[in-house]
Amino acid sequence: MFIKSFKLNKKIIIIILSILLLSSFVAFYSFATNEGNNEKDKNSFIKWVDFNVTAEALKLTANLDISSHQNNAENPYNWIELLAYLACKNGGNFKNFKKSDLDALIQKIENGETISDLTSNLKFYDYYLESYSAILGQFIGNYSIEVPSNDNSKIFENRYGIKAFLPIAKNYNFSHYDDFGNSRSYGFKRTHLGNDLMGSIGTPIIAVESGIVENLGWNQYGGWRVGIRSFDGKRYYYYAHLRKNHPYSEGLEQGITVKAGDVIGYLGMTGYSIKENVNNINVPHLHFGMQLIFDESQVDSPNEIWIDVYQIIEFLKQNRSEVYQSNTKTKDYSRKFDFMESNLSD
């Protein structure tokens, strides 16, 4: 009896031990694969984007996207998909872009091929789609904007189209050239990570896209500057060298929401000084920059991704915000036509 029960106990012990061993294997395996996944997620974000899509390619694809949506096409075009396809074909270099490249793609789609068929074997399609979406994802879509009505007032009109604005207010002149990557020597030797828009002091500066004011105040390089983050967190817009004494529009402060097309400040020549409110920039201009953020570790690090916005400025010339002097005392300006989009709630 004693021996028998011992044998039984031995059996039970072996079973228990095997279960324990098996479960610890399972636990270890799932831990290991989980770790693997986390490791992959941690490093799988995009590290670099070279943006050189020409204004012409932006305009042509945007027109296809907008007109197909306005005409309620069964399968409307998505301009970012079209651009990502073209980027696969030209290796991400649009310098030699020809309209016929786009026409050939449109012909294929009109013959019944879908973008997913056409791109399923393109190795870098997902990369271009994700990077271009991070840049242009909120430039086109549904929005409402005030328009003048018959009785001298304004009414909101719903539209599908370009809802990003040029950073220089309508009816104000500016000039620029592609100065991205030029060398700068103030402080330390570095490259220029934006586009300088030369204009007159006091020119109202416009928010290109809706977002949250993330940084505002004096910065040794940028002078009076404002940094605005898009709602999806992927774009950080940097507007610098704003006007001495009166850099910002009324009520602009850190943490508030601004709408695309709002007046955020005034063009000036502040910066290149540790001391605040100093005009050390030679030529009045707005420094406009766009940083891409795929992972928060890229925000303030040697791995920041700033893109060349020259072609984007050229593209946005067709959508400018009209302003008027809304406060004669403070000489502040406001937008003339209000704007709404689904990202905003008021």
Ligand SMILES: [Zn+2]
């Ligand atoms: Zn600059």
